[in-house]
Amino acid sequence: MSDIARIPTDWKTDAMQRRIRRRYAAERRFRLIGLGAVLLSAAFLAFLLITMMANGLRGFTQTEVRLDIDFAASDLFLDPATLQGPNVDRALASVNIDGVVRNAAETQYEGVSRLLSDAAWLRVREAIKDDPSILTRTETFWLPASDHIDVAAKGEGAPEAEAAYDRLQAAEAVKTGFNGRFLSAADATDPTVVGIWGALKGSLLTMAVTIALAFPIGVLSAVYLEEYAARNRWTDMIEVSINNLAAVPSIIFGLLGLAVFLNFMHLPRSAPLVGGMVLALMTMPVIVIAGRNAIKSVPPSIRDAALGIGASRIQVVFHHVLPLALPGILTGTIIGMARALGETAPLLMIGMRAFIATPPGGITDPATVLPVQIYLWSDEVSRGFVEKTSAAIIVLLIFLLAMNGLAIYLRNKFERRW
Structure with a gap:
């Protein structure tokens, strides 16, 4: 008798019904555990947002x-x-x-x-x-x-x-x-006249330097490693190094910036230029890894078809591969920039925790950033700074959402389907 003939097909026996009930019960438990995890996460998020709004909205008055x-x-x-x-x-x-x-x-x-x-x-x-x-x-x-x-x-x-x-x-x-000065003034010792514009402008300038350095260098590095680099031990070492750099604690990059950009190159302390360079070093590995994965996801048939009609290697890469990989690259960029926007430790190491009473005029002027400003205000003893801290957190969240929304819009705009 074959093995197929020995397989039980009577699903109405008591033993089979018990097994089926256990399977359905396990599935229900798994669904309930998953739903509970989602509800718990949503509850924590709602608690955070409600607390920030309750305290922060008063900071705008x-x-x-x-x-x-x-x-x-x-x-x-x-x-x-x-x-x-x-x-x-x-x-x-x-x-x-x-x-x-x-x-x-x-x-x-x-x-x-x-x-x-x-x-x-x-x-x-x-x-x-x-x-x-x-x-x-x-x-x-x-x-x-x-x-x-x-x-x-x-x-x-x-x-x-x-x-x-x-x-x-x-x-x-x-x-x-409504306290319009909070959105147009800089830091002060009096909580009734402080403003967030100085730190917000510092964050804008720092993020501009970060994206200007990290995005092109990260994308070109991903293109070279994926399309041109030979497969040997040196390439493997570079790949391992990039993967390790993506997991290095951010304060290490701050120490690197302190040693190289300030002590060796003597660049201006507490400037968006130095802050952007430090954050670019931290963001680049994330962009490289995401860029390589996005380039890998482009079907080989796209390359073969372009080469078959006479396109050069560089035309294949920049006219066909990169446009198709751009949505994935922008996703990695969003993740890297969001991480950079919320960083405090590396910027503290390069002196961006100074008291800045006037908004910076350029990337070489002394400045601070939103996370550092929030950290400084949270350490104040005056009761008036408590709501200003929460209001600054709301501004930071809005800035983050706006930046991510722009990146998602660009990703969807350049997305191509095949």
């Missing part, structure tokens, strides 16, 4: 206090006629505008301490520069409140601050609105 200043009765002794031409800043620097603002606040809101931000007088100075005629009259300003008044306005202040805020609210002398 600012509390302001109304203040009436009688400049004619103050001790500024400035003639509006002198505030013309290039000497305006020198003339304003010679008078105590901060003292005038403090005296006006103490007079108008007697008994309320720590009312205004330490940088509130800067807004008054800018108003005088824009319109010197206000020195001859009483002017009403809306100035940023101190951090403890700002926190009280958002329902988390100390009892003393809550009482001061209630008094201001009763006098209709306080309001909370």
Whole structure:
């Protein structure tokens, strides 16, 4: 009797039914475990986003206090006629505008301490520069409140601050609105006047240097290794080295940048140029590996057909292979750039943790980046920096999503199907 004849075909026996039930039960358990893993991951993600939004959205708002200043009765002794031409800043620097603002606040809101931000007088100075005629009259300003008044306005202040805020609210002398300065200013020591634009611009410049160096070098390296390099022990060593570099801790690249770019080449410290070069070294292995895999996935028939109609080797590569491999290459680039955007350790090693009060003007100016700015703000003791840290994280996530969205759009645009 053959083996086929001995195979049981009666699926209605008790033994076969038990086996079938065990198989279906195992499949249901596996599906439930998978669904539980997905739900757990979604719950953690939702918790992260809700927490960041709850704390971060308040970082985009600012509390302001109304203040009436009688400049004619103050001790500024400035003639509006002198505030013309290039000497305006020198003339304003010679008078105590901060003292005038403090005296006006103490007079108008007697008994309320720590009312205004330490940088509130800067807004008054800018108003005088824009319109010197206000020195001859009483002017009403809306100035940023101190951090403890700002926190009280958002329902988390100390009892003393809550009482001061209630008094201001009763006098209709306080309001909370969108803080546009947070998106246009740089770092500061006062949480009420800090901004994220300096760090955001530093990240943009650093990412521009990174992609300008890592993408062409990584793609050309992948093309050479896959299409031109001979298969020998040296090629194998290069491949192993590239794979190992992709797994090297990022702080090692920071030490390399410190030793080579700063100590040996004497490039400017804390500059987007150096930061971009360090991140390019870290990103290149990822792009090379993804590029090689994408080039391998192009069917050999594409190459044979192009060679058969007389195309040269370089025409085959750049006219046929690379366009078909470009979506996979862009996927690797997205992964590498996303990793570079969130890096902090290598940039700390090259000095990009400095206090930068003005946005950088170019790739050689001192700058910081979003992850480092978040790290610095999270280490501050002031309560006002907590929500600014969460707001900066929201900006970083939006920047990351925008960058990935652009890359995905380009990948889909250049994708070809065969």
